[in-house]
Amino acid sequence: MATQETRLAARLLAAPSIGLLFVWMVVPLAITIYFSLLNYNLQTSVTTPFVGLSNYYYFLTDPAFLTSIMNTLLLVGAVLVITILGGLGMALLLDQPIWGQGFARIMVISPFFVMATVSALIWKNLMMHPVFGIFAWIASLFGAKPIDWFGDYPLTAIIIIVAWQWLPFAALILLTALQSFDQEQKDAAQMDGAPPIPFFFHILLPHLARPITVVILIETIFLLSIFAEIYVTTGGGPGLASTNLTFLIYQTALLQFDAGGAAAGGLIAVVLANIVAIFLTRLVGKNLEG
Amino acid sequence: MSRQHSLSRRITMTTIAYLFAFMIFFPVLWMIITSFKSEIDAFALPPKFLFFHWTLENYITVQGRSNYPLFAANSVILAGGATLLGLLVGIPAAWAMAFAPTKNTKQILLWMLSTKMMPAVGVLMPIYWIFLKLHMLDTHIGLIVILFLGNLPIMIWMLYTYFKEIPVEILEAARMDGATRWKEIVFVLAPMAVPGIASTVLLNVILSWNEAFWTLNLTTTSAAPLTAFIASYSAPEGLFWAKLSAASTMAVAPILLLGWFSQKQLVRGLTFGAVK
Structure with a gap:
């Protein structure tokens, strides 16, 4: 099928995409590396332009760096766990013989369509406000003290918001996977009297390995660069409590006007993201074969 | 007997599924409902879910401002x-x-x-x-x-x-x-x-x-x-x-x-x- 001519045509057709993505990756990266070696402040005039690696030194030894890495890992990890477990639960529920499955699905997918700034604002005010929010009202029904989410548990609050945004994605992919699972296989298992729990672990879960991998991959790509939710709700605080790496770099660049430091931080973020990427693509590559 | 069993199971499952689906959907719904309230009703405690004076004034204000x-x-x-x-x-x-x-x-x-x-x-x-x-x-x-x-x-x-x-x-x-x-x-x-x-x-x-x-x-x-x-x-x-x-x-x-x-x-x- 793949003749010489076809192969050439295929190369030509793929070339624009590969070329554009390559430029999109390399040019900004090169400029970032260049900036990262300068003492380049957007506010003050430059005095000592070339400073070698000192931007990296300051960024890496800043205690804020370690904190932001921890927050990034916590945010990504917690959201992945919540969305996959919650999504699996929701998918299993929707896969049961229920009435009006379509309508329930529409309700579940809705958060996915809401832009990050809007969902952050809605959660911050209408849901999590310590006096007038829905959560505070529910707490008061049980005579509990309302939680000041963004004051006391800022990172947890952001995790809840982000998990809410991504749970629909996980739920729907896993639901599609469950539905593609052969009905006959299910019936056969039931006929054999396979008890539900071993059936789940030995038959259903292996079937879901691929979709779960894809959920992890796609979500991680987006979760590593969470920005709008933090920008709108906590601004990274109180202190550094909800600052992730993306937000730390943003602060360095646009609040401290330290372009050199931000570029160094950006490059560190790129390196870290690539480590995650290598790990993930290995995982996915293995799972997507065949 | 078996049909009875599956009917009650269906009712239970539908209820549970809708309960969770509704919880996930709620913030979106709440946003839409609140957009039709007066500012005073928006801050009412306990929250007013359906019985309030529905108004379009917010949409008119928002459009007028931007x-x-x-x-x-x-x-x-x-x-x-x-x-x-x-x-x-x-x-x-x-x-x-x-x-x-x-x-x-x-x-x-x-x-x-x-x-x-x-x-x-x-x-x-x-x-x-x-x-x-x-x-x-x-x-x-x-x-x-x-x-x-x-x-x-x-x-x-x-x-x-x-x-x-x-x-x-x-x-x-x-x-x-x-x-x-x-x-x-x-x-x-x-x-x-x-x-x-x-x-x-x-x-x-x-x-x-x-x-x-x-x-x-x-x-x-x-x-x-x-x-x-x-x-x-x-x-x-x-x-x-x-x-x-x-x-x-x-x-x-x-x-x-x-x-x-x-x-x-x-x-x-x-x-x-x-x-x-």
């Missing part, structure tokens, strides 16, 4: 432009990789996806600088290019998984019948590819519409989409929940409706070939 159609039009231009450009460049690439794969194809696909791993903030400075030099700040074309490149890997990936499902034998049969390459593409491939392309378009429009890093940092007024519209309401309207809700509802309504009507298409595409 030009919603302008922001909405920008969102449409940006999302539409980025998607069109993506199709133009992405379809040939995905077609090539699906029908004439080399031993590097998988590697290239994964590399493409890995470009998305690059945190946007890491390249904010250079992109801002380039845009400044090229006078592309706050222009449609500048943002369209950014959104297009940002989503291209996902687009190619999705199209690729769809195209791979098209059986090669059909192409061979068409070729046997003397179809030229163009005829093959137009009459054989295109009809089979339409569903895949449709769901790719949907996802891309949604991602572009909701993109809130570049659109906030690279626009001010003339190319600013709805993400900027809502951001302008975040600070002063923190104390005005009803107006905030109305602005939010206006910002998400178009894509929410699109999503609701096309969710079947979309969900199939979202699986990135993970579900066979």
Whole structure:
């Protein structure tokens, strides 16, 4: 099928995409590396332009760096766990013989369509406000003290918001996977009297390995660069409590006007993201074969 | 006996499923309801769920203060432009990789996806600088290019998984019948590819519409989409929940409706070939 001519045509057709993505990756990266070696402040005039690696030194030894890495890992990890477990639960529920499955699905997918700034604002005010929010009202029904989410548990609050945004994605992919699972296989298992729990672990879960991998991959790509939710709700605080790496770099660049430091931080973020990427693509590559 | 059992099981399952689905949906619903309240009702304790004086005043105020159609039009231009450009460049690439794969194809696909791993903030400075030099700040074309490149890997990936499902034998049969390459593409491939392309378009429009890093940092007024519209309401309207809700509802309504009507298409595409 793949003749010489076809192969050439295929190369030509793929070339624009590969070329554009390559430029999109390399040019900004090169400029970032260049900036990262300068003492380049957007506010003050430059005095000592070339400073070698000192931007990296300051960024890496800043205690804020370690904190932001921890927050990034916590945010990504917690959201992945919540969305996959919650999504699996929701998918299993929707896969049961229920009435009006379509309508329930529409309700579940809705958060996915809401832009990050809007969902952050809605959660911050209408849901999590310590006096007038829905959560505070529910707490008061049980005579509990309302939680000041963004004051006391800022990172947890952001995790809840982000998990809410991504749970629909996980739920729907896993639901599609469950539905593609052969009905006959299910019936056969039931006929054999396979008890539900071993059936789940030995038959259903292996079937879901691929979709779960894809959920992890796609979500991680987006979760590593969470920005709008933090920008709108906590601004990274109180202190550094909800600052992730993306937000730390943003602060360095646009609040401290330290372009050199931000570029160094950006490059560190790129390196870290690539480590995650290598790990993930290995995982996915293995799972997507065949 | 067995039917009785399954009926009661069905009722229980429906109730539980709807309970959880409703919990997930609630914040969206609550936003919509609050947008029809007076500010006083919006802060009422206990919350007023349905029995309050429904009003459109917030929508009128929001429209009076900022030009919603302008922001909405920008969102449409940006999302539409980025998607069109993506199709133009992405379809040939995905077609090539699906029908004439080399031993590097998988590697290239994964590399493409890995470009998305690059945190946007890491390249904010250079992109801002380039845009400044090229006078592309706050222009449609500048943002369209950014959104297009940002989503291209996902687009190619999705199209690729769809195209791979098209059986090669059909192409061979068409070729046997003397179809030229163009005829093959137009009459054989295109009809089979339409569903895949449709769901790719949907996802891309949604991602572009909701993109809130570049659109906030690279626009001010003339190319600013709805993400900027809502951001302008975040600070002063923190104390005005009803107006905030109305602005939010206006910002998400178009894509929410699109999503609701096309969710079947979309969900199939979202699986990135993970579900066979």
